[in-house]
Structure formats: C-alpha cells, structure tokens
Amino acid sequence: MRVDNVFLAGIGTFVPERVTIDEAVERGWYDAALRESSGMISVAVGGDTPAPDMAVSAARDAMKRSGHQPEDIDVLIHTPVFHQGPDIWSAPHYILHNTLNRPIPALELRQGCLGMVTSLRFAANLLMADRDSTAVLVTAGDNFSTPNVDRWTVSSNYILADAGSAVVLSKRGGFARLLSVGSVSIPEAELLHRGGDPLFPPSVTLGKGLDLEARTDHLREQWAKGVVPPVFHLGDIVNETVDATLAEAGLTMDDITKVAHSGVAWEQVENGFLAPLGIESSRGTWEFNRRTGHSGGTDQIVGLDHLLSSGELKAGDHVLLLAAAVGMEVGSAVLEIIEIP
Numbered sequence: 535m536r537v538d539n540v541f542l543a544g545i546g547t548f549v550p551e552r553v554t555i556d557e558a559v560e561r562g563w564y565d566a567a568l569r570e571s572s573g574m575i576s577v578a579v580g581g582d583t584p585a586p587d588m589a590v591s592a593a594r595d596a597m598k599r600s601g602h603q604p605e606d607i608d609v610l611i612h613t614p615v616f617h618q619g620p621d622i623w624s625a626p627h628y629i630l631h632n633t634l635n636r637p638i639p640a641l642e643l644r645q646g647c648l649g650m651v652t653s654l655r656f657a658a659n660l661l662m663a664d665r666d667s668t669a670v671l672v673t674a675g676d677n678f679s680t681p682n683v684d685r686w687t688v689s690s691n692y693i694l695a696d697a698g699s700a701v702v703l704s705k706r707g708g709f710a711r712l713l714s715v716g717s718v719s720i721p722e723a724e725l726l727h728r729g730g731d732p733l734f735p736p737s738v739t740l741g742k743g744l745d746l747e748a749r750t751d752h753l754r755e756q757w758a759k760g761v762v763p764p765v766f767h768l769g770d771i772v773n774e775t776v777d778a779t780l781a782e783a784g785l786t787m788d789d790i791t792k793v794a795h796s797g798v799a800w801e802q803v804e805n806g807f808l809a810p811l812g813i814e815s816s817r818g819t820w821e822f823n824r825r826t827g828h829s830g831g832t833d834q835i836v837g838l839d840h841l842l843s844s845g846e847l848k849a850g851d852h853v854l855l856l857a858a859a860v861g862m863e864v865g866s867a868v869l870e871i872i873e874i875p
Contacts, residue, residue, distance in 0.1 A: 535716050536782040540658045541708030542869065543669065544600025546592040547839045548698035549826060550583060552576035563686040564693070572693070573800035573820075577685070577827035580677040580696030585618050586625045588698025589675030593633045597671070599875055600702035604634040607702070608667045611657060612642050613649030615830035616676045616683075617738070629673055647796060648717065648859035649831030650674050650699065651867050655715045657703045669704040676830045682743040685827075689746040692798040695827025699835035709842075709875040710853070714782035717865030718775045722764045727860040729753055768858060769810030775864045776811060776854065783852075783868040787811055790868075791851035794837035796858060797823035807856060833857065838869075847871050 554576045558564035580588065589612060597604070610630045618625035626640035645652045650672065657670035675698035678685045685694035703712065729749025731737055737744075753763050780786055795807045795818050803820055815821070819837035829836065834855040841847050848871065855867040 535655060535658070536714050537658045537712045538662060539705055540661050540712045541704050541706070541872075542701050542710040542712060543602060543704035543706065543708030544596040544598070544702035545835065545839050545842070545875065546595030546599065546700045547832070547836045548588040548591040548675070549578050549836055550580040550696055551578070552825065553579045558686055568690060571799070571801065573824050574693055574827065575825050577693045578695040578697055578829065580679055582679070583677060583696070585614060585616065585675040585677040585698070586628050588677065588696070589629050589673040589700065590632045592675070592698040592700040593629060593671060593673045596700035596702050597633065600669070600704065600708070602669050602702055602704060604636050606668045606704075607634050607636070607638060607671050608664070609638060609657070609660060609670045610634065610640040611653045611670060611672045612640070613645065613653045613672065613674045613831050614642065614676055615646055615649065616678055617680070634671065645831070645863070646859035646861065647828070647831050647833070648857045648863055648865045650835055651715065651855055651857050651865040652717065654701070654703065654712060654867050658712055658715065661703060661705050668706065669702055671700065671702055673700040674698060674830065674832045674835070676832065682738070682741065684743070687747070688744055690799075691802050692828035695797065695829040697826070697829035697832045697836055699832040701835060709871065709873050711870040711872060713868040713870055714779045715865070715867035716775065716779045716782065717863050718771055718778070719861055719863035720764065720766055720771060723766065723862040724860070725763060726753065726862065768806040768864070771862070771864045772807060772810045772856070772858070776856065776866050779866045779868055785852060785868060787813065789852050790817070790854045792841050792846060793818045793854045793856055794834045794841065795819060795823070795856040797826055797828040797833045800824070806858065831857070842874055847874065849873050
C-alpha cells in the first residue's frame with residue numbers, strides 16, 4: 535500500500551535491563567550449543583513490570599518527542615503478542631487512561647510479531663481516509679516473565695525478550711515519512727505453530743505451558759508417517775513482500791540504508807532476511823538485536839530508535855522495517871528519514 539502524507543512524528547521505547555547469555559548458560563537456563571549457533575549476547579528481561587506499563591512508558595516518550603498534544607490523537611492502537619493482564623479486560627484502554635486520558639477509541643490489534651508493522655498500515659489508512667483526523671498513537675508491549683513460559687527454551691529459533699514501543703503517526707509532519715507498507719501471508723502455514731494442540735479448550739485455560747518446540751516435534755513425527763506439512767522458503771515470501779513495498783515507494787534495495795528486522799537467532803536472520811535481500815548484516819540491526827532478543831512486535835521500533843540514536847541514519851536515508859509472524863505472514867514498511875529527532 536502506497537502511503538501519502540503520513541509521518542512518524544514521535545517514537546518511544548522501553549527496554550529493560552539485559553541478562554547475558556553467559557549467565558543464562560551458567561545457570562542452566564540456556565543451552566551452551568545454542569549460545570554458539572544463535573549468536574545471541576544478552577536478552578532484555580522485564581521482571582515483574584507489567585507489559586502495558588512498558589507500553590505506557592514508551593507512549594509517553596513518543597508523545598513528548600512528537601510535539602503533539604493529547605487532543606491531537608484520534609485513535610490509540612495497542613498491538614501485543616502475549617497476555618497483558620486480567621482476562622476480559624482492556625489493555626488499550628488502560629494505556630489510554632495513563633497517557634492521553636481522552637474519550638477516543640482504543641483498540642487492540644493482534645498480529646503477533648508483525649503487529650507494529652500492520653498497525654502502521656491501519657493507522658495510515660485511517661489518517662488518509664478521514665480528512666478531519668490528525669494523528670494516531672500506536673503502542674506495543676510484552677513481558678514473557680510468566681510461569682507458563684520459559685523464554686530460554688520456548689523455541690530454538692529465538693529467545694523471547696521483554697520491551698515496549700510506541701510511535702505517533704501524524705499528518706502534520708514528523709522525523710520520517712511513511713512511504714509504503716504491506717504484507718503477504720501463507721494461510722496454510724498456520725499449522726506450523728499449531729502442531730497437535732487442540733483448538734478447544736484454549737491451552738492457557740488449562741494452565742499448559744507454551745512449548746513451540748513440542749509443536750514442531752509433532753509435525754516431524756507426522757511427516758515421518760507421510761503427512762507432509764506446508765513446505766515453503768521464508769526468504770521467498772520476504773522477497774515478494776519487500777519487492778512490492780519497495781515498488782510502491784518507488785525504490786529498490788539499493789536505496790535502502792538500513793533494515794530494522796526481527797531479533798531472532800542468527801541462522802534465521804541470515805537465511806530468512808539478509809541472504810534473500812542480498813545484504814550484509816551491517817545493513818541490518820543484528821548487532822543491536824543480538825543484545826536485546828526477540829521482543830515480539832516491538833523489534834522493528836526499538837531497532838529504528840537505536841539506528842536514530844546511534845547516529846547510523848541521517849536525513850534523506852531510507853529504512854525498511856521487516857517482520858515475520860505466525861500465520862505465517864511477512865510484512866514490511868518503507869520510511870524516508872527527514873530529520874534526526
């Protein structure tokens with residue numbers, strides 16, 4: 535989707551203290567062999583800080599940096615990956631109450647680790663469709679420090695991290711222009727993250743822990759019996775998504791200065807993102823990601839904030855936000871940096 539006259543006016547992040555991989559191995563939390571293959575150095579761990587409070591902190595910073603007042607915001611979109619608090623309760627309205635405190639719509643958009651990129655699309659659509667609208671506040675926040683999740687073993691492809699992020703999208707201007715955003719899904723691949731788990735009753739209501747490796751093992755067992763799972767290469771979907779988004783922005787990969795991608799393990803970063811795009815790790819956010827971990831849908835925004843604050847971007851540069859989520863679906867967004875906030 536090509537985007538007209540929509541800007542990122544403010545950005546905010548909340549990244550808690552890191553726990554080193556060496557400490558995790560010494561304590562028996564993380565496998566020593568995975569330490570070598572994953573390339574990870576440390577992971578952000580939020581302790582008992584509620585996920586919505588991480589989003590609130592990031593949102594307050596994004597609002598301050600945006601130059602907007604609460605009355606400028608027309609909608610709040612919150613996009614979590616994991617459980618936020620009590621059942622039958624609204625985290626978006628909690629965030630609204632503790633930030634803007636205005637009677638505007640506050641909604642939750644769930645798309646896993648693609649949530650923030652997709653939220654940019656929905657927010658841009660709203661701003662372009664409603665001529666009276668001014669700005670939208672988008673937030674994310676997750677804390678995986680819960681009894682039913684072991685962040686170190688839930689998947690061999692990444693280590694779950696805790697963090698919050700927020701952006702203010704505006705029609706008044708900002709530090710970056712949103713040029714295009716889009717995604718491509720593989721509907722039949724939903725099986726890959728369902729495995730053999732029943733749909734009802736939901737596993738969380740049974741107190742069952744999250745174990746993605748067990749679901750993968752189930753699929754391997756089924757494959758050995760002749761039941762072939764969906765077969766595809768993530769890199770092909772990445773190329774399809776990015777090619778479309780770049781074309782809508784009138785750019786090519788040669789025009790992209792940096793790619794803010796998901797904070798997964800090195801093999802997934804290299805084979806899923808870097809190699810398909812034909813770029814080196816220096817053009818991505820790997821050196822930052824390997825010190826933070828995979829913070830759900832927040833990866834791309836904390837990566838962008840790092841690129842801005844570390845001096846790796848300047849006015850006129852173009853940034854590609856790139857994410858993949860269960861479903862499966864790959865999404866990307868193209869930004870043009872106007873100034874360094």
